[in-house]
């Protein structure tokens with residue numbers, strides 16, 4: 008067992024975990040509902056830890072860009088919350104859904120108000136509100152991520168955005184359904200274009216661990232300016248803990264014990280408030296859409312280090 012003290016670097020524990028992951032037999036299935044994602048090798052694995060001062064530790068494919076997908080929902084939520092505050096919660100809830108991320112069923116009996124900002128319906132509402140406030144939701148997200156990661160080369164992947172659009176009937180259905188309840192302000196094609204570009208953003212574990220540090224810094228950005236109040240940063244972390252891994256959020260909290268958010272590209276970001284952030288990537292998913300090796304690696308990280316919110 009690796010024992011961590013607060014003065015140690017995270018590098019040895021990351022190397023220990025990577026060696027364990029290398030021996031893992033099953034890695035899950037790569038998402039194939041978007042053909043552009045299906046080509047990735049499920050045995051790829053990278054993991055990064057970023058400290059609050061911007062020091063980053065990494066192992067494996069931690070500098071390899073991958074499709075961020077739903078990880079972006081954390082950043083769009085923060086960007087909207089910073090602008091709207093509690094008004095946002097009139098349009099989207101903050102309860103776990105207990106349903107798959109792309110489910111339609113709750114929307115009808117809950118009058119077009121999605122359960123939370125991390126299922127697709129809720130993320131569409133958030134992107135719609137960011138679009139209304141800024142006129143370019145995806146551009147706002149990109150600017151923020153470039154600035155927080157320090158990587159000016161971050162960008163969208165047009166092939167993935169096009170592939171999302173070509174296979175986007177479910178997201179279109181969600182958007183139209185919510186529009187029927189008056190919960191979408193922009194024309195649906197504009198909203199879907201913004202959302203698909205948002206999902207196509209490509210970044211590495213190092214980029215994403217760094218870009219997430221504002222949530223470990225209680226709302227302060229890398230340059231020391233404030234994006235969120237301390238209370239809002241706590242709220243985003245709380246929603247990540249309870250809703251960030253969809254209908255597996257209970258199991259993720261049980262195993263990992265950190266606010267986390269997954270994406271079907273195989274990435275997971277996680278926050279240790281006041282201490283550090285993590286990003287892990289491995290494209291093989293379990294049946295709920297969470298990276299198999301990613302969850303296992305975060306489970307080992309919090310177990311080996313004792314670092315947790317609990």
Ligand code: DON
Pocket residue numbers: 075076077078108109127171178206269270271272296297
């Ligand atoms: O909306 C979609 O279908 C995707 N572009 C994003 C899905 C996603 O990452 C959900 N996550 N696990």
